[in-house]
Amino acid sequence: MSVRPRMTNLFEQLGLDSSEEAIELFIATHQLNAKTKITEADYWTEGQRQFLAEKIKSDGSWAIIVDQLNESLHEDSVEK
Template sequence: MDLTTPSLEALFEQLGLESSDEAIENFIREHQLPDNVKLGDAPFWSAGQSQLLKEKWHSDDEWAPIIDELNADLHADCMPKT
């Protein structure tokens, strides 16, 4: 059983990525996605990372809001500016 408290930092750790605040900010800035590319289908994920994101999101468990947050962050350039 996974007892990790869901957070963006913990998600990055599970994806095998650097999880410091600076590293997460850099990743998000450098990996913006077009509106028509789904998070789990992004070309920069490995097959395992993509599968992890899809499974956690589709299971709609406590990780879903964190994955939604990452999805919004990676599509920020597509969002209308207010």
């Protein structure tokens, strides 16, 4: 049985601190403008970028988590 990925799993896969506090801090300090795709953010390493792109294309449960991260990273750019 495969474990359903969660945001903590995504951060672990990206080699980032996966504690709740670290995830919240990362999201708060890495906001993207509306035109920047998650895979185009300049703070990813090439490996992280490829991992995210792969997971988005896979369209599986990982894609849902990456999409959630994407939405979180664009919170500040959403027009109210």
